[in-house]
Amino acid sequence: AQSVTQPDIHITVSEGASLELRCNYSYGATPYLFWYVQSPGQGLQLLLKYFSGDTLVQGIKGFEAEFKRSQSSFNLRKPSVHWSDAAEYFCAVGAANYGQNFVFGPGTRLSVLP
């Protein structure tokens, strides 16, 4: 069965600092991987996704993520964090079978210090 772990429940960084949010997954085949962001009281917005090909994927809002098969990881990065990036971030893994459901990690809450 698929599973996703996000080891960090809460991360605090200073504005302008770099950011890396960790995501590890367990899946028997090549997974479909996603990162979502949720602002307080809002729905989730897709930041980026990996299906195949280049293991470094670019997303919206200046985020990128790197798929590392050997480490079963899909970490999210941003070189310089803005105060508006404060939110909850969810990693998700999906199967190639249509109609199957994605598994979401527990989320990492990001706080940004001015």
Add this chain to the structure above:
Amino acid sequence: SQTIHQWPATLVQPVGSPLSLECTVEGTSNPNLYWYRQAAGRGLQLLFYSVGIGQISSEVPQNLSASRPQDRQFILSSKKLLLSDSGFYLCAWSRATEVSGYTFGSGTRLTVV
């Protein structure tokens, strides 16, 4: 383009009262539809998903139910709400013919008092 609408945005209901949350998708056909719940400070819990009209799969046994009366309409219901039903409810859709990720609605904050 595709859009997803979810309403109401906020709801306060007494214990034992019924519930109906509605979600509609525009701009696509035969989407997969999902209801998630997010309790305070917790992650996403899949409640129901549907791959077609009248086809509902339940992931968590509880006093909630879901229905899909039309292709792009997904309804979450309860006959009698419990305090534990409080939470943030999210509807989402995905393409049935390719893995493209979910698009989420803006959510409904339900408080059972």
